[in-house]
Amino acid sequence: MPPRHTRDNRAVRPVQIFEVSTLYGAATLAASLDAGQFGPREAARRILLVTTNAPTPEAATGLTAMTGFDRLAERFDETIDWNEAIRPFHPSTWAPLRDESPVWERMFRHTWRLGDAPVELVVESVHVSPAKALATIFSGSAVHVYADGLMSYGPTRERLPQWLGCRIQRLLHLDLVPGLRPLLLAEHAVRPEIVPTDAFRAVLGELGEAAAGLPELAGVAGEGPSAVLLGQYLAALGILSPEEEEELHVRMLRGAVAAGHECLVFKPHPTAPARYSHVLEKTAAQAGVRLHVLDSPVLAETVYERCRPSLVVGCFSTAMLTAATCYGIDIARVGTTPLLDRLTPYQNSNRVPVTLVDFLVPDLEGGATADAGHTPVTGHTPVTGQRTYAPDPCERTEELAALLRTVGYCMQAKLHPLLREEAIAWLDARLEENTERYFKRRRLTALALPGGGTSVRARLLRSSPSARWAARRIRTAQRALR
DSSP: OOOEEOTTOOEEOOEEEEEEOSHHHHHHHHHHHHTTTTOOGGGSEEEEEEOOOSSSGGGSOOGGGSTTHHHHHTTSSEEEEHHHHHTTSOTTTOOOOGGGHHHHHHHHHHHTTOTTOOEEEEESOTTSTTHHHHHHHTTTOEEEEEEOSGGGGSOOSSOOOHHHHTTEEEEEEEOSSTTOOOOTTGGGTOEEEEEOHHHHHHHHHHHHHHTTTOHHHHHHHHHOOOEEEEOOOGGGGTSSOHHHHHHHHHHHHHHHHHTTOOEEEEEOOTTSOTHHHHHHHHHHHHHTOEEEEOOSSOOHHHHHHHHOOSEEEESSOHHHHHHHHHHOOEEEEOSHHHHHHHOSSTTOTTHHHHHHHHHHSOBTTTBTTTTTTSOOOOSBOTTTOOBOBOOOTTSSHHHHHHHHHHHHHHHOTTTOGGGHHHHHHHHHTTTTSOGGGTOOHHHHHHTTOTTSOOSHHHHHHHHOHHHHHHHHHHHHHHHHHO
């Protein structure tokens, strides 16, 4: 961003506002800054805008309390709490009207001492608040989006208004699956830009050093665990019931034990209930293995740094791919099959992460033969010889990319009409295969794609807007009567 000049020709230092809600996201931003993707530090005033988006922010562990946050914050000139700035509103639900944006902008420019400096925004999920609120308030600012997880490989959740989409300059993302290009924001021709893996790995090393003094983590590392189990708290998303998620964790543990691991670490989601850990501890005692439950406010990647495990097990956590890409650790999945069936609606933004992990990562319970045709093989688990995933830009990337583009089209067909012919060709070539794993017949029928229904009713619905309108009215009335 070129500096703006005042009437007496003095340069006004630009301002860069970095919005962040997770430590993983803060580490991504730190790596991007270290790699020079936002220019030299002295070229702009950098503000780290911290937000806590939990349903009850007051009861959640704030980002600033996370181990290692202080080291990351040193890269910025100051840190501001967004929750405090907009209190009593909730950061996930508050968004000012566009007509009100000049008033809000004047207020925040005064409160944050921005003057009339040009502002750049660097935000997370741009289609929802707080990112959308910031883009509304600073309506003339360029916007950069950064993605800190697997959702960047899927389509944008919903169509962005033109006033926002045209301002997005680039998508910064981690290269979690080398060679795979993100689909996020592609409808606006937003340029994807990789945050260098080496820079991100160095930042994770800093977080590991910062956590070295934690007694709990030091005790776990001293035991030398060989496997890490990742919890995600899927019950909070309504995908699984609490009982089903407990059973999912038990299956992870039993699978790791069957693979020969005798000392394990369970890294629960920060908001998961304590009973999850109790069930696992009981199962571990019955199996005769040692289990450490790590409740410290640290990233899973910090556990990798300090404990150096040989296996990471999860469902579809981004931390699984970080383990493989940044640390070369073998990874395995458990429980993706029912999730592919349960995610509703089909456009659910978790669909691409689940599909990616299901396709790319081997099933811990089924071994190398699980889901034949979906499990790539590079590397071996040291204990069992089970084939596991390791990142390789030459390994099935094109096949995975074609699958995700087809899934992405089915999720957001109106945003990506140019993908239709490719989706038809991909599905048509696989009619003899079991495509129901990733595609719902009802969805294929609605989009008139190969594999969908061919009944008279289906053809009528596809060809007649009036018939589709009537069908929607009937379904709405049926739901109201239930």
